[in-house]
Amino acid sequence: MGTVRIRVKRYQPEGGAKSYYQEYEVPYTRGMVVLDALNYIKDNLDGSLTYRWSCRMGICGSCGALVNGVPRLTCATFLSSLRQPVTVEPLNNFPVIKDLVVNIDDFMEKLVRIQPWIVRERERPIEEGEYRQTPEEMERYHQFSLCINCGLCYAACPVYAADKGFIGPAAAALGYRYYLDSRDEGGSRRLEILTEGAGAYDCTFVGECSAVCPKGVDPALALQRIKLESAMNILSGLLPRRVVGRPK
């Protein structure tokens, strides 16, 4: 059994304002992921190493970090696939609280901003049962509902890096998910919310968000479609005798 060298970017707000790198040697067993190495370090070598994790199966979204420079989930990244020393740093584009723990307040605020809930003029009473939605209707939005809020896409996005006001991939994809849901009546108002300010139109279609997304959400696709639908919406509003809105 060999060992692996792990190099972690450390930062303690109470220990002076500078960050630094610390290297550890971790015994390697087959199938180990980066998170296993972090846990080994914390449990046996250095209890002060601080990071987020919970499910260890790639569904809770807690454990995002830069691994050898790429935004990854540490619980889903195998050590065997990485060049040594394995460098682990906090996600880009978020303020660092401590070590690998970043401040995601801005991300959380953007999730709320896009109104991630079903909007209806009138709710059906529970007694009348479910809104009917065919598998085909669900297929239209389903992939955009798979976001685990891990933030890797914000770390990868150069537009967000330059402008923290940018709505960002995950929030846009989530807003689009509700727009496409046959039960939702948010309609064109949703497109307005998604494109106003530093909204979808600020996306320059770099595509790094979709490249790093661990769940196949494809937020880049959502952003392009939002731009397209929004533009069509505006155009059709300018044309005479055209009924705007989606068929129900």
Add this chain to the structure above:
Amino acid sequence: MWAMERLEHDIAVVGGGAAGLRAAIEAASIGEGLSVAVISKVYPMRSHTVSAEGGAAAVLREYDSFDLHAMDTVKGSDYLADQDAVEVFVRECPREIIQLEHWGCPWSREPDGRIAVRAFGGMSVKRTCFAADKTGFHLLHTLFQHSMKYPNIIRYDEWFVTSLITEDGRVKGLTALDMRTGELAFISAAAVVIATGGAGRLYRFTTNAAIKTGDGMALANRAGAPLKDMEFIQFHPTALPGTGILITEAARGEGGYLINNRGERFLKRYVPEKMELGPRDILSRAIITEIREGRGFEGPYGSYVLLDLRHLGKEVIERRLPFVRELATHYIGIDPVHEPIPVRPAVHYTMGGIHTDIDGQTPVAGLYACGEAACVSVNGANRLGSNSLSECLVFGRRAGAAAARYALHHKEKKATSNPVAQYWRAEEERVYSYLRRERSEQRVSGIRRQLQDLMEDHVGIFRSEEGLMRASSEIRKLRDALHGAAVDDKSRVFNTELTAALELDFMLTVAEAVVQSALARRESRGAHYRVDYPKRDDEHFLHHQLSYYTPEGPRLESLGVSITRWQPAERRY
């Protein structure tokens, strides 16, 4: 000298998973003027609900009935469930499924657009609603996003609750550590709802996330509320060896087979009628028995049996079990379309918990509990798969409603004084003691590992008096070791080593309740199996066990089981 920050709310919900969010939404809807705090040590979308895969049961079809769902649940519970609670539960599951659907939950559908249902363990008919094989993920995100609509729900994300405060037998609020600053605060509330989940992390091999450390159970227990049925720990039959990652029961619901090293579907010798859809307690014992008798497989991560999905075909697997395929492929390099998956039982769910009535009320005034942290009891000695997500919704709503009614009634009488200065000083002393001590004999992680090994080895699927006594005395020593321990990280900001020590303290309290209850129950029932008492004994043990906290250890009391319509019978599948 009141140095602790004081925050005021009407209701404080501890835990932001399915049960906690459902309770908060209900309370906030009922009382628009009520201020509802949701306090969670992780952001709510990280709650362990997110890992649930299989589904949520409800009577939605003509071929189904409340009586049938109730009977399945009672039989599944090995007749320890309170039947009056079960009857309420099954009647409210359908409305919760529809409510969540109205809120946007992407339940999988039939071609005609109705919510689809599938077969599940111990259920007589197909009644498990599902959202592909990520039901918990979709449920949680739906609830979390919907909760954002309420201006009177105020969230405290990454705040770690350290204690509940009571005065004259009534809840007054709680103390919590703001992880970002490391400062303790006092949150005043007329009603507190505990929804912190179960305690799977007491064990070494578990499907549970890191956060499942039984915090709320310990908090409530120390505040005077008894825990109930703590000896009943569910082992899920099919987890990946090594990691313990869950492979959902839905894989068997869709038709998967469990195979031993002779290539046989060995469950025909244990549950010949239900086979792979038998209840989890019987299946887990069956798998371990097969392994012990030499009919299992050996691998780098221990023994296992095989879960074969190949005959389902690629199309069914991709449509109904895509996450199963993703997990097996990614974590162990096995594509279930082409190869069977190695699986073995792992700790999964805590049937026991904080004793409540059907409105989530505990014996302590103002203190409520719901979800896995609570024990109503609907699940008795063994829970059926897909009843838990439904339970979180049904009792989350009931507890939230009850807490809201209580808070509205007590709005005028809220605590205006601060808890006795001695209290907060003692709490502050206790919490920061891990930082103040210079050195300790053992690392916190080492003590935790020992606890997990003890529970795994002596309080597992097959138990004995000798093993349980050993666990009992060793756990007491671990408690002493922890109370003299220090952490490496002496800083205040986001100190996860400190919270790990506080969690371990909670885990030890819960572990003691589990062990003492297991010792006292000299019979086998549901998930609790004593090799020295292998039969069910209704004459002496058809009752719940309450566990009260004392500094010397748990004090046990009996509580009768409510039997309305279904007399205990032999449990055959």
